[in-house]
Amino acid sequence: RKEVEQDPGPFNVPEGATVAFNCTYSNSASQSFFWYRQDCRKEPKLLMSVYSSGNEDGRFTAQLNRASQYISLLIRDSKLSDSATYLCVVNIANAGNMLTFGGGTRLMVKP
Amino acid sequence: DGGITQSPKYLFRKEGQNVTLSCEQNLNHDAMYWYRQDPGQGLRLIYYSQIVNDFQKGDIAEGYSVSREKKESFPLTVTSAQKNPTAFYLCASSPRAVEAFFGQGTRLTVV
Numbered sequence: 588r589k590e591v592e593q594d595p596g597p598f599n600v601p602e603g604a605t606v607a608f609n610c611t612y613s614n615s616a617s618q619s620f621f622w623y624r625q626d627c628r629k630e631p632k633l634l635m636s637v638y639s640s641g642n643e644d645g646r647f648t649a650q651l652n653r654a655s656q657y658i659s660l661l662i663r664d665s666k667l668s669d670s671a672t673y674l675c676v677v678n679i680a681n682a683g684n685m686l687t688f689g690g691g692t693r694l695m696v697k698p
Numbered sequence: 699d700g701g702i703t704q705s706p707k708y709l710f711r712k713e714g715q716n717v718t719l720s721c722e723q724n725l726n727h728d729a730m731y732w733y734r735q736d737p738g739q740g741l742r743l744i745y746y747s748q749i750v751n752d753f754q755k756g757d758i759a760e761g762y763s764v765s766r767e768k769k770e771s772f773p774l775t776v777t778s779a780q781k782n783p784t785a786f787y788l789c790a791s792s793p794r795a796v797e798a799f800f801g802q803g804t805r806l807t808v809v
Contacts, residue, residue, distance in 0.1 A: 593740075619796065621797055628786070629802075629803075630788055630800035630801060630802050630803050631741070631788070631800055632800070633797050633798075633799075636796075636797065674740065674741070676797075676798070678796075685743070685746055685754075686731065686790070686792065686798050687743070688733070688740055688741040688743075689740060690739065690740030691740045
């Protein structure tokens with residue numbers, strides 16, 4: 588079983604739709620959680636950190652469920668420019684603070 | 699400007715040659731990472747280093763080597779033992795337990 592798992596998609600949604608991605612992690616010692624966005628042939632860039640209490644940044648909401656060991660990303664009112672691959676990243680404290688990436692979920696927002 | 703720089707952006711290698719990819723950061727980060735990404739796939743960890751003169755193998759270290767003689771630099775050598783080196787290589791750095799910052803990547807092609 589992979590340490591960090593994501594549905595690869597693609598998720599094809601119309602503009603204006605709400606879409607949600609989940610990411611599960613297997614190591615209960617995981618300490619920090621992030622969502623990254625990666626555009627085609629570019630480097631990943633931080634979208635948002637995920638806090639225990641959940642956090643929101645504009646149209647994006649991230650949630651953490653430690654009991655079930657998953658994090659989620661909700662995108663409201665999808666824009667064409669949201670089309671990208673979304674990577675879930677977990678920092679495992681007892682593995683030397685190593686960052687472990689999920690395989691990514693591809694989102695395609697269509698007109 | 700602070701940041702992480704990878705060079706070259708594009709690299710062509712003949713079969714049987716070793717090549718070295720450069721990664722330099724001036725963010726004063728302790729941790730540095732090398733990832734490989736194949737088309738349509740997620741990031742796979744090659745090597746990582748938490749401090750100078752120390753590094754650990756990731757999931758796909760075979761055929762690669764690294765050094766960490768300076769905090770700012772973490773070069774990756776793709777050796778002739780790596781049988782399928784054509785890929786997108788990403789270097790990242792991070793302060794402990796927090797987000798990673800990526801370079802723009804190096805596209806390596808075997809010709």
